[in-house]
Amino acid sequence: MTQIVYDGSYEGWLTAVFEIYEYKLKGIVFAKEEISNTLLFSNSHFVTTNGEKANRVLNDLQQRLSHHGFNNIYFAFLSELEKIEEILFRFVEYAFASPINIEGDLSRIEVSNVKKAAHLTGKESHRMKAFVRFKLTKDNLYYAIVDPDCDVLPIIEQHFKNRYSDQRWLIYDSKRKYGIYYDLENVSTVEMQFESNASSSFLAEINDENEEFFQNLWRNYFCSVNIESRKNTKLHIKHMPKRYWKNLTEKIPNLNKR
Amino acid sequence: MVQERVMEKLAILADATKYDVSCSSGQSTRKNKNKGLGDTGGGICHAFTEDGRCVSLLKILLTNHCIFDCAYCVSRKSNDIKRVAFTVQEVVDLTIGFYRRNYIEGLFLSSGIFDNADYTMERLVRIVKKLRLEENFNGYIHLKAIPGASEELLKEAGLYADRLSVNVEMPTEQSLKLLAPDKNHKDVIKPMEYLKNEIIDYQEEKKSNYKTPLFAPAGQSTQMVIGATKENDMEILGMANYFYEQMKMRRVYYSGYVPISHDNRLPAIGTPVPMIRENRLYQADWLIRYYGFNVNEIVGFDQPNLDLDIDPKLGWALRNLHQFPVDINTADLELIQRIPGIGFLSAKKIVRRKKFQKITARRFKEIRNCLQPIEVFLGFFFAFLYAKRPNFCSNKKSDFEFAKQ
Numbered sequence: 115m116t117q118i119v120y121d122g123s124y125e126g127w128l129t130a131v132f133e134i135y136e137y138k139l140k141g142i143v144f145a146k147e148e149i150s151n152t153l154l155f156s157n158s159h160f161v162t163t164n165g166e167k168a169n170r171v172l173n174d175l176q177q178r179l180s181h182h183g184f185n186n187i188y189f190a191f192l193s194e195l196e197k198i199e200e201i202l203f204r205f206v207e208y209a210f211a212s213p214i215n216i217e218g219d220l221s222r223i224e225v226s227n228v229k230k231a232a233h234l235t236g237k238e239s240h241r242m243k244a245f246v247r248f249k250l251t252k253d254n255l256y257y258a259i260v261d262p263d264c265d266v267l268p269i270i271e272q273h274f275k276n277r278y279s280d281q282r283w284l285i286y287d288s289k290r291k292y293g294i295y296y297d298l299e300n301v302s303t304v305e306m307q308f309e310s311n312a313s314s315s316f317l318a319e320i321n322d323e324n325e326e327f328f329q330n331l332w333r334n335y336f337c338s339v340n341i342e343s344r345k346n347t348k349l350h351i352k353h354m355p356k357r358y359w360k361n362l363t364e365k366i367p368n369l370n371k372r
Numbered sequence: 373m374v375q376e377r378v379m380e381k382l383a384i385l386a387d388a389t390k391y392d393v394s395c396s397s398g399q400s401t402r403k404n405k406n407k408g409l410g411d412t413g414g415g416i417c418h419a420f421t422e423d424g425r426c427v428s429l430l431k432i433l434l435t436n437h438c439i440f441d442c443a444y445c446v447s448r449k450s451n452d453i454k455r456v457a458f459t460v461q462e463v464v465d466l467t468i469g470f471y472r473r474n475y476i477e478g479l480f481l482s483s484g485i486f487d488n489a490d491y492t493m494e495r496l497v498r499i500v501k502k503l504r505l506e507e508n509f510n511g512y513i514h515l516k517a518i519p520g521a522s523e524e525l526l527k528e529a530g531l532y533a534d535r536l537s538v539n540v541e542m543p544t545e546q547s548l549k550l551l552a553p554d555k556n557h558k559d560v561i562k563p564m565e566y567l568k569n570e571i572i573d574y575q576e577e578k579k580s581n582y583k584t585p586l587f588a589p590a591g592q593s594t595q596m597v598i599g600a601t602k603e604n605d606m607e608i609l610g611m612a613n614y615f616y617e618q619m620k621m622r623r624v625y626y627s628g629y630v631p632i633s634h635d636n637r638l639p640a641i642g643t644p645v646p647m648i649r650e651n652r653l654y655q656a657d658w659l660i661r662y663y664g665f666n667v668n669e670i671v672g673f674d675q676p677n678l679d680l681d682i683d684p685k686l687g688w689a690l691r692n693l694h695q696f697p698v699d700i701n702t703a704d705l706e707l708i709q710r711i712p713g714i715g716f717l718s719a720k721k722i723v724r725r726k727k728f729q730k731i732t733a734r735r736f737k738e739i740r741n742c743l744q745p746i747e748v749f750l751g752f753f754f755a756f757l758y759a760k761r762p763n764f765c766s767n768k769k770s771d772f773e774f775a776k777q
Contacts, residue, residue: 218728220738221738240416245418249473277409278410279409328469328473331469332473332475335386338383338390339390339421340421341421344647346424349420349424362419364419
C-alpha cells in the first residue's frame with residue numbers, strides 16, 4: 115500500500131502519475147495535501163508538483179487519445195468525485211498499456227467510469243453557463259456567486275470571456291473559496307473570502323442603484339411568463355435542481371416587497 | 373427609466389407573449405467581434421418556469437395596442453384590457469440590462485399592430501438597429517415580421533435580426549378568414565416568400581464573398597394555433613410540411629389554443645387546452661425533420677388524426693408490424709431510427725459501434741441504458757436479463773460502479 119500525497123491540482127496529479135511509473139509504486143491510494151489517517155500502516159510518497167513531469171504525461175496521453183478523450187481526463191478530474199484520482203489512474207494505466215486507442219472500449223470499467231465522471235462535469239459546466247446571475251456593483255463590476263458540485267470554473271472561463279468582453283466580471287465559487295476575475299483584458303484566478311450571506315443592507319450599499327430594480331424586473335418577468343394551469347413542479351426541479359436555488363435571483367423571494 | 377411604469381409594462385407585455393411558443397436561441401452564428409457584448413452559439417436555457425418550459429429569451433411585445441380583431445388573440449381590438457407600449461429605449465435598456473446579468477440569451481420581440489403594419493415594423497427595426505449598432509450587441513434576436521410590412525423594412529430587419537418569423541396563425545385560409553377577418557392569408561405568405569428568397573440569395577453570395585453581411589442566419593419560423601378550429605392533424609402537418617419544403621422554414625411551432633373569450637366561433641372558456649395533441653404534433657414534426665419520415669406515413673386519409681394515447685412513431689410501427697423485429701446488427705441507419713424508443717442520437721451511436729463489434733443486448737443497454745419497452749421490435753430478446761437485474765433501467769448515480777475498486 116502506497117499513499118501518494120499531492121497538492122490537489124491537476125498538474126500535481128499528473129506529476130504523481132509520472133512518479134508512480136518512475137518509482138514503480140504499487141497499490142496506489144491518493145491523498146490531497148495531508149496524510150489520511152485511515153491508512154495507518156502504509157508508506158507515503160510525497161509528490162512535489164513538477165511542470166516538466168506533468169507535461170511528459172500529458173504529451174504521452176495526447177498521442178494515445180483523441181482530442182475529446184484527452185479532454186475527458188481533465189473533465190473527469192474536475193468532477194471531484196470520490197476516489198476520482200484512482201479511477202483516472204486506472205484509465206491512464208490502461209491507455210499506456212494498450213497499443214491502440216482505448217476510448218471507445220466502454221465494456222471496460224476503467225473507460226466507462228471516466229466517461230461518466232467527465233459527463234457529470236460537462237453537464238454541470240453547461241448548467242453553470244446558464245445559472246450564473248451577475249449583480250452589478252457601484253464600481254461597475256458584475257459579480258456572481260456559485261457553488262457547483264464539480265470544479266467547473268476553469269472550463270467555463272472562456273465562455274464568459276467571449277460573451278462579456280466589454281464588462282468587468284467576477285465569478286466566485288463559494289465552495290472552493292476562489293473565483294475567476296476578468297479585467298477587460300485577461301481572466302485571472304483570485305483567492306479571497308467572500309461573505310455569501312452578507313446582510314441585505316451591506317449588499318444594497320455596494321450594489322449599483324439600479325441593481326435591485328433589475329433583480330425585481332427579472333423576478334417579475336419570471337412570474338409573468340409562467341402558465342399557472344400547466345404547473346409541473348417535478349419537471350421544474352429536474353431542470354433547475356434545488357441546490358442551485360440559493361444563488362438564483364428568480365428563486366430568491368423579494369424581501370423588500372410591500 | 374421610470375421604474376414603476378416599466379415594471380408594470382413588463383408584466384403586461386410579457387404576459388401577452390407567453391402563448392407564443394417559440395423559445396429557441398441556437399442555430400445562429402453571430403460572434404463577438406471587437407470586444408462587444410455577447411455572442412450567439414449553441415443557445416442556453418437560463419431558467420425554467422414552474423410549468424417546466426425554458427426561458428432563454430426576453431420574450432415581450434412592443435405593444436398590445438392592435439388595430440386587428442382576431443378572435444383567438446388576447447390583444448384583439450375588442451378585448452377590454454389595459455393597453456401599454458414600450459418605448460424603443462426601454463426595450464433596449466431591458467435587453468442589455470438582462471443580458472449583462474446573464475439572465476437571457478437575447479430578445480424575442482413581437483408586437484400588436486398600431487396604426488399600420490409599416491409603422492409598427494419600423495419601430496421593431498429601430499430597436500434591433502439600436503441594439504446592434506449603438507450597443508454593439510451580439511446576442512440572439514428573434515423578430516416578428518408584421519404581415520403586410522414593406523419589403524425594404526423586412527430586408528433591414530433581416531440584416532440585424534438572427535431569426536424572423538411571420539405567424540400563419542391558422543392552418544387553413546378558411547379558418548383565418550373566420551377568426552381573423554382583418555387578416556389575409558396572402559399578407560402572411562408574401563413576406564415569407566420574400567424572406568426565403570433573400571435568405572437563399574445572401575447564403576449564395578456568402579459563398580463567393582465572405583464579407584457579405586449576415587441575413588437572418590437562423591432562418592425563419594412560423595406558428596399555428598391548434599384546436600381553435602376544426603382542422604385535423606393531416607391538414608396541420610400537411611401545412612407544416614409545405615413550410616419546411618417550400619419556405620425552407622427552420623421550425624414550425626404549434627400552440628394549443630387556450631380559450632380566452634366568449635366568442636361562439638371558438639371553443640368555450642373552460643375547454644381544456646389540447647396539450648397532448650400539441651405534444652403529439654411536435655413528435656410528428658420531429659419525425660419528419662430528423663427521422664426521414666414522410667407525412668403520409670404518419671397521417672393519411674384513412675387515419676387523419678394522430679393517436680393521442682401512443683406516440684406517432686409507435687403508432688407507425690404498430691401499423692407496419694411486417695417490418696419488425698429489426699436486427700440492429702444488419703439494419704441501416706434509416707431503419708434503426710424508425711424503431712420506437714431509439715432516438716436519432718442513439719441510432720447514430722449504434723451504427724458507429726457496429727463497426728467494432730456485434731451489438732448484444734448488454735452492449736445495447738450501454739448505449740441506450742434501457743431496452744425494456746422496445747424489446748419486441750428488436751432482433752434479440754433477453755427476458756432473463758431483467759429477471760436477474762430488476763434495476764436494469766435505473767440511471768442513478770449510485771449505479772456507478774466506482775465502489776468496485
